[in-house]
Amino acid sequence: MSVPEVTPAEVYYPNEPAAPSVQTAEIPGPKTKKALEELAEVFDARCAYFVADYDKSVGNYIADVDGNVFLDVYAQIASIALGYNNPALIEAAKSDRMISALVQRPALGNFPSAEFADILKDILKVAPKGQTKLWSGLSGADANELAFKAVFMNYQAKKRGYNTSFTTEEETSVMENAIPGSPELAIMSFERAFHGRLFATASVTRSKPIHKLDMPSFHWPKAEFPSYKYPLEDNEAANKAEDERCLKIVEELYKTWHCPIAGLIVEPIQSEGGDNHGSTAFFQGLRDITLKYNSLLIMDEVQTGVAATGEMWAHERFNLSPPADLVTFSKKFQSAGYFYHDPELTPNLPYRQFNTWCGDPTKMIIAGAIAKEVVEKDLAKKISVVGDYLYAALAELSKKYPTEILNLRGKDRACFIAWDSPSPAARNAFLVNMKKNGVNIGGCAETGIRLRPTLTFGKKHADILIQAIDKTLGEN
Amino acid sequence: MSVPEVTPAEVYYPNEPAAPSVQTAEIPGPKTKKALEELAEVFDARCAYFVADYDKSVGNYIADVDGNVFLDVYAQIASIALGYNNPALIEAAKSDRMISALVQRPALGNFPSAEFADILKDILKVAPKGQTKLWSGLSGADANELAFKAVFMNYQAKKRGYNTSFTTEEETSVMENAIPGSPELAIMSFERAFHGRLFATASVTRSKPIHKLDMPSFHWPKAEFPSYKYPLEDNEAANKAEDERCLKIVEELYKTWHCPIAGLIVEPIQSEGGDNHGSTAFFQGLRDITLKYNSLLIMDEVQTGVAATGEMWAHERFNLSPPADLVTFSKKFQSAGYFYHDPELTPNLPYRQFNTWCGDPTKMIIAGAIAKEVVEKDLAKKISVVGDYLYAALAELSKKYPTEILNLRGKDRACFIAWDSPSPAARNAFLVNMKKNGVNIGGCAETGIRLRPTLTFGKKHADILIQAIDKTLGEN
Structure with missing residues (x-):
């Protein structure tokens, strides 16, 4: 033995x-x-x-x-x-780098620290396959809303030309929250999905009434997520038909929704909504449909990410090609944000995807330490x-x-x-x-x-x- | 000498x-x-x-x-x-309490630490006059959106009765992002205001097009903020007339907007928007109008708070009576959230104002240390x-x-x-x-x-x- x-x-x-x-x-x-x-x-x-x-x-x-x-x-x-x-995290928490980031929290966009690129790279070492950049936020909901901003800006950029200036009409109308500067665009999500409880994320969250009641919301489309019969191995045909039924609903919404659907957000496994799984075929189908309808695919790995399912990122099992456009993270990483790879998902001008802190280096240091432990152990x-x-x-x-x-x-x-x-x-x-x-x-x-x-x-x-x-x- | x-x-x-x-x-x-x-x-x-x-x-x-x-x-x-x-913050950063909060970031709503009440009380010691409770978030924008949620839930609670259950129709319709579960309600803000860059906060931000372009938004009302002539002491009559003109616009919007305006958000000094000041008379006028129209008053102290203007909270100079309903904070406090005092601003049921982390104790420890230094020194x-x-x-x-x-x-x-x-x-x-x-x-x-x-x-x-x-x- x-x-x-x-x-x-x-x-x-x-x-x-x-x-x-x-x-x-x-x-x-x-x-x-x-x-x-x-x-x-x-x-x-x-x-x-x-x-x-x-x-x-x-x-x-x-x-x-x-x-x-x-x-x-x-x-x-x-x-x-x-x-x-955890001793490795205690060490990270006591490090000079951490103490500095706690005491003088930087406005990362304007005054990044000398160590910031290294802190980011420690996280990017375990980025999902195909992802090369990240933008950082503060929570899962924040990460998803930041991803939505990137999606909407990219959708309009593709329409007007990535380096084309805004029109005067856009700049004027946006101050009135009116088209064309504030366009009517949607994010599609799924029944039973959970993506957060801010206003745009609550609009795509469809898990329980208590998460959303009394909040004004965006009128965005909701598709159906597969409901499989278990055990899977005894119900292959029925579950395949379920995938097809759900994909058809997604495609139908793209064809008929009253405004363009700029992006689709989906969890690799719907977590708050009941641990509802989707097959590789289902997710590959989503990738194909989003490409066909010029819509970006956001994988919400807030709960599934960081090895929780036995792969660093749960959706890597689906072998999506091209990779998901944006992958959001939070929870097990403590830090939050999204990974991406297309340089045109960085908005055409600075100060568009921006805020005072642009993330939190103290949480990123913890994320980097977690990533290191996951890999080394x-x-x-x-x-x-x-x-x-x-x-x-x-x-x-x-x-x-x-x-x-x-x-x-x-x-x-x-x-x-x-x-x-x-x-x-x-x-x-x-x-x-x-x-x-x-x-x-x-x-x-x-x-x-x-x-x-x-x-x-x-x-x-x-x-x-x-x-x-x-x-x-x-x-x- | x-x-x-x-x-x-x-x-x-x-x-x-x-x-x-x-x-x-x-x-x-x-x-x-x-x-x-x-x-x-x-x-x-x-x-x-x-x-x-x-x-x-x-x-x-x-x-x-x-x-x-x-x-x-x-x-x-x-x-x-x-x-x-700062040596006091370095001490806080090295404390056992901080290391623990960094290493095992708690879900504060579900599993608060034994120290959490003390951490909160260190912040509440310097709460704005009249404020007794707080709810915590992660950034200025997050704090404002959490305040909006409290405002909308309270508006509907006043309508249906604080302890009245939701109707089946509300619980069903909200899952479709439709009335009555997802009601049409608005937050009023001011021209040149800045309240953040998430979707609901971007809807009330009216500072620059670059903050908002290409983002879908809520169709919410925008009033005018006073534009004073300087020096103030030479332009008293003109500036008084300006206050009255702006207050009239606010009241007119309450009377005519197509949906109820559940809350009004305003900065004591519009900061990103150009350091635009408003008089005590103007803010007292806003307090009166919000009371008259059953609307809550949110003071956004994200940039003005924590002694930046020489008072702990800038709006305390206005002697509002009753006090502002919600006061949001971030920036100089590192931590973020809102103060409030009306127990009915705590939603009638748990898990309504809720999310995974419900704030961040590491930032609250820093905020408490800052508060202590501000007072002691x-x-x-x-x-x-x-x-x-x-x-x-x-x-x-x-x-x-x-x-x-x-x-x-x-x-x-x-x-x-x-x-x-x-x-x-x-x-x-x-x-x-x-x-x-x-x-x-x-x-x-x-x-x-x-x-x-x-x-x-x-x-x-x-x-x-x-x-x-x-x-x-x-x-x-």
């Missing part, structure tokens, strides 16, 4: 707990409740599950102020890449192996609980795995009860349960997770 | 240069040019004035990679509060004294250059001072030549020159600035 492999968690976290530890009968516990009462005086604290003690959190375990320690497969809404108190491959193990165990467990674990999905997508509960009430109870059994776990859509562990999640963590699920469902 | 006062800059920066030092014949110098060529391969670097060496920057002086050292009265587009390499008062001195010197200089220094404004507003050049070409040449004479200085609107030094700018810096202006204008 071979020597047992040392896992990434063992390398980083010699003091990681061996198991969760639940101290309070109820979650949230009494100390969290007291802390939240205080917080609620100044901040909207109603969404808090518990108040965390980050000093006591290690690796894949998050501690709360009541002394509970949870195995964390939610990881700050799919954001923590390497685990809590081969985390994409390692999390894939763990994911295969976890998926197989879940598939086995779904036989024991065939009415509780439905539509298991995420095979060959590392630990980016989800399933459905039989009802929203069952799902919500499951999430609560899992915390009582020591696991912090998240939902998506109405009945989905999604796994979003760190990239240092290992087989030993998977075993604990499986045991907790078994225990929780067994208590029903 | 009294003992000379020790200035804040002397306290913080014993090694601050005594004067600027320009080493290269042209700005940007050869090393900047080379560095920007490299940067341009991966990033839009066309807006860069020079590549900064932040390690060699101290206090009110910014160094570049060519060895030039400039007196900085632009301060990262009005952002640097205390100066470069009495920087608002000290920068006011320097501002009075500087304004008087500029008024004197404007007699020497009566065709070059026009519409001097910002009296009694600390160093938040501006004037106009005779033409855009003259203004642009002035900004370039000032760098050659050792001062990094910024413009606003087409012909404006704006001073935005740090809060540790002192009389000795003012003397250097005045000499450089005199030299630059004398070289014409």
Whole structure:
């Protein structure tokens, strides 16, 4: 027998707990409740599950102020890449470069630092295939809206000529928010998509009413995203027909929408909207249609990026040709922005894609450090192996609980795995009860349960997770 | 004679240069040019004035990679509060709290840290009069859009009842971006206003075409902001009439706009748009009109806040009653968000004003440290004294250059001072030549020159600035 492999968690976290530890009968516990009462005086604290003690959190375990320690497969809404108190990130956080970027936050567009090109290059080392440049923002929603700006500016530039000046009429009308300076153009998105909660991004977000209610919106088109039958291998013909049906809707919208559709935004896996997967054929079809209708393709990798699915970028599996026009990122990279490659996606004039800060070097330094760790520790491959193990165990467990674990999905997508509960009430109870059994776990859509562990999640963590699920469902 | 006062800059920066030092014949110098060529391969670097060496920057002086050292009265587009390499901020940057917040960036809505309430309270200690709560974002534009969301949700809540459930029709229609779930509501803003460059904020930004061109926008109303005659003391009657004219336009828009105007956003001093001031009477008039028409008042303090004008918040001078409904902040606070006081501006349900990160504790820690320094070192008062001195010197200089220094404004507003050049070409040449004479200085609107030094700018810096202006204008 071979020597047992040392896992990434063992390398980083010699003091990681061996198991969760639940101290309070109820979650949230009494100390969290007291802390939240205080917080609620100044901040909207109603969404808090518990108040965390980050000093006591290690690796894949998050501690709360009541002394509970949870195995964390939610990881700050799919954001923590390497685990809590990661030594490589602590080193980056203590670096002179970081301290300088914190103390004198630069207006990166006007006064970049001498180190800025290097900071960018550390990120670009792991850029999606075919992407060579980036523009930086501050959140996933911000990244997507910046991408929309690039798309709209490019659409009009193609129409008027990249180096053609604006007309006086354009410059005058835009100040009135009127055509032609402020053109009527659209971004297409999909039912159940989530791309953010600012106004343009909320207009393309179609996951839940609560994300959008009472906000004015742009009248932009919504296509349908495939709804596959599971298991995939038993439903190939039906799922192929579903791809074709959805692609036809996309094409029909391009033909009939009342204004030009300058871009299409899509997640490689619809995440908030329920972990809905699309096939390679579907995404290649989208690439073909966007090319045919002179529309740019934005891949929203905010939740799927940075090795979460076992490839550095989930959409790289689709082998799109030409590559996606823009790829947005955030969450696991801490930093946010979009990658691109066409020089004409840099607007024809300066100060068009611009703002005071143009991103945040402190977050980019963290992103660069994460990228380095992912590559050096081969985390994409390692999390894939763990994911295969976890998926197989879940598939086995779904036989024991065939009415509780439905539509298991995420095979060959590392630990980016989800399933459905039989009802929203069952799902919500499951999430609560899992915390009582020591696991912090998240939902998506109405009945989905999604796994979003760190990239240092290992087989030993998977075993604990499986045991907790078994225990929780067994208590029903 | 009294003992000379020790200035804040002397306290913080014993090694601050005594004067600027320009080493290269042209700005940007050869090393900047080379560095920007490299940067341009991966990033839009066309807006860069020079590549900064932040390690060699101290206090009110910014160094570049060519060895030039400039007196900085632009301060990262009005952002640097205390100066470069400030020891109090370095201490905050090295704190355990900061390192933890960098390494495990929390989803603040779901998993706030044990320290989060304290971090918030450090900011709220300097909240505008009457404001008690805050919601946090990531940039000035983000803060304003989050404020718009609060305004729209509140407008609809007042209509349907704060605790009344959504109708099925609302929940269905919003997923189609259609009324009534996605209502037609507007935010009013002013000509020459700048509130950001995302899609809703670009819709209320009316400063320059380049900020908005090619972006779809919301059809929202634009009022007129007063254009005063200077000097103010010689033009009281005309300026009073101007206030009345503008207020009448605002009221007329409330009466006639095709949809309800849920909120009005205004800067205490229009900053990017040209340092356009409004009187106390004008702002009190806006408060009265917004109350009369059931519309919320958003004060955009992104550029004017944090003692820049000699009060912690510029609009506090207007003694609004009741206080502004929302006050947004960013820039000098590094952190961003909005203050408010009405509990009904917290939406009726959780997960409405929400996103993954809900702000950034690392920036809030910096904001808290800045707030502490401003209070302890009495920087608002000290920068006011320097501002009075500087304004008087500029008024004197404007007699020497009566065709070059026009519409001097910002009296009694600390160093938040501006004037106009005779033409855009003259203004642009002035900004370039000032760098050659050792001062990094910024413009606003087409012909404006704006001073935005740090809060540790002192009389000795003012003397250097005045000499450089005199030299630059004398070289014409």
